[in-house]
Amino acid sequence: MKVLVVGGGGREHAICWKLAQSPAVTELYCAPGNAGIEAVAQCVPISATDVETMVKWAKDMAMDFVVVAPDDPLALGMVDALEAEGIRAFGPRKNAAVIEASKAFSKELMKKYGIPTAKYATFTDEAAALAYIDEQGAPIVVKADGLALGKGVTVAATVEEAKNAVREMMEEGKFGASGSTVVIEECMTGPEVTVLAFADGEHVVPMPSSQDHKRAYDGDKGPNTGGMGAFSPSPNYTPEIAKTCMETIFLPTMAAMKAEGRPFQGVLYFGLMLTPQGPKVVEYNARFGDPETQPLLMRLESDLFEIFNACVDGTLDQLDIRWKEEAACCLVLSSGGYPLHYEKGLPISGLDQVEGAMVFHAGTKRDAEGGFVTNGGRVLGVTALGDTLPEAVANAYAAAKPITWKDMHFRTDIGKK
Numbered sequence: 386m387k388v389l390v391v392g393g394g395g396r397e398h399a400i401c402w403k404l405a406q407s408p409a410v411t412e413l414y415c416a417p418g419n420a421g422i423e424a425v426a427q428c429v430p431i432s433a434t435d436v437e438t439m440v441k442w443a444k445d446m447a448m449d450f451v452v453v454a455p456d457d458p459l460a461l462g463m464v465d466a467l468e469a470e471g472i473r474a475f476g477p478r479k480n481a482a483v484i485e486a487s488k489a490f491s492k493e494l495m496k497k498y499g500i501p502t503a504k505y506a507t508f509t510d511e512a513a514a515l516a517y518i519d520e521q522g523a524p525i526v527v528k529a530d531g532l533a534l535g536k537g538v539t540v541a542a543t544v545e546e547a548k549n550a551v552r553e554m555m556e557e558g559k560f561g562a563s564g565s566t567v568v569i570e571e572c573m574t575g576p577e578v579t580v581l582a583f584a585d586g587e588h589v590v591p592m593p594s595s596q597d598h599k600r601a602y603d604g605d606k607g608p609n610t611g612g613m614g615a616f617s618p619s620p621n622y623t624p625e626i627a628k629t630c631m632e633t634i635f636l637p638t639m640a641a642m643k644a645e646g647r648p649f650q651g652v653l654y655f656g657l658m659l660t661p662q663g664p665k666v667v668e669y670n671a672r673f674g675d676p677e678t679q680p681l682l683m684r685l686e687s688d689l690f691e692i693f694n695a696c697v698d699g700t701l702d703q704l705d706i707r708w709k710e711e712a713a714c715c716l717v718l719s720s721g722g723y724p725l726h727y728e729k730g731l732p733i734s735g736l737d738q739v740e741g742a743m744v745f746h747a748g749t750k751r752d753a754e755g756g757f758v759t760n761g762g763r764v765l766g767v768t769a770l771g772d773t774l775p776e777a778v779a780n781a782y783a784a785a786k787p788i789t790w791k792d793m794h795f796r797t798d799i800g801k802k
């Protein structure tokens with residue numbers, strides 16, 4: 386089978402690494418990929434958001450199967466466009482990807498189908514939004530409606546902070562069109578857990594739990610990033626909570642999407658908060674999380690390509706998906722200054738001395754001499770297994786020791802909370 390993976394970050398490296406182990410995958414391509422992905426797949430220089438060129442290439446090259454991993458091409462309808470050409474594609478269609486692409490849609494869905502989440506109101510009028518904040522008081526949460534690279538959320542401790550967030554989004558256009566509609570939510574409390582689930586339109590099969598660290602610095606300080614590390618499983622996610630989530634959140638969400646004529650096929654990402662009133666949805670994503678995917682796929686024993694096919698065929702219920710008992714931790718090594726200003730093109734040393742871990746590349750390329758250089762904010766994800774979570778964490782940090790470059794940054798508290 387000729388398989389194309391769309392995307393070029395650490396998540397796509399992990400997906401390619403796992404797919405390359407499948408006996409059914411005889412040719413593996415990744416677009417655009419990165420310098421680390423080249424070790425397991427042939428990289429094709431097409432931007433992940435260039436739907437037309439991507440679909441034409443997949444057709445011309447007779448791809449049997451395409452995995453659309455990032456949010457943008459999903460929201461743009463890349464899966465629909467591939468299907469229109471008769472190409473099998475893993476990932477939700479545009480009308481289902483909206484569960485991530487529009488918070489106003491996902492909040493409305495949860496309200497309509499009684500899926501537990503924070504109370505909210507949606508505004509396109511700034512004055513009404515400001516008045517609502519005065520009425521509700523703080524703490525309160527302000528979100529841009531559309532995709533904002535995970536940075537469109539303000540958890541405001543004061544009314545003034547919340548109002549400023551609204552002004553930035555609606556007056557100053559900080560997130561462009563994504564911020565012209567804002568969602569204002571009740572502030573929930575409790576530990577956060579992430580559960581990714583395979584979905585085939587009908588059935589949903591949760592993966593083991595995970596957690597990521599979104600802030601740039603230790604102690605959850607500093608700006609929000611795409612994720613500075615992740616681990617699996619989450620100690621907060623007990624079998625009892627898992628059962629509650631299945632009954633009150635996972636199955637109802639699948640049924641709701643189907644009832645709306647938007648059956649969800651792909652990976653459905655549940656960002657959950659374990660509140661005193663029970664588990665509630667913080668957010669949905671329509672795809673694998675990055676970096677959650679890296680530790681999760683290291684724990685996966687089953688053939689990933691078989692799972693992807695079952696999702697497309699609607700036969701997930703017939704698969705027995707197996708996971709390793711071991712825990713896993715991914716430590717992200719980022720460029721100094723990420724997520725704001727950072728240099729690119731810095732030579733990376735020590736990669737050949739790493740032992741006992743997988744190094745998934747997020748933002749790297751080769752320089753003229755063939756060495757690896759930095760090419761993004763998140764650069765590498767050093768991912769290790771361990772018998773327990775603390776061991777997996779210790780193994781990831783130990784394995785990362787030899788790696789360095791100018792201004793390299795990482796958090797020292799991944800998996801330690």
Ligand code: AMP
Nearest residue numbers: 503526535538570571572573656667668
């Ligand atoms: P989101 O992009 O919706 O996942 O939000 C980013 C982060 O903001 C979440 O991981 C939570 O830590 C926090 N957050 C979002 N919504 C709420 C809420 N209603 N109450 C408390 N914290 C929230």
Ligand code: GLY
Nearest residue numbers: 597612674675676
């Ligand atoms: N790690 C969070 C995300 O992928 O959205």
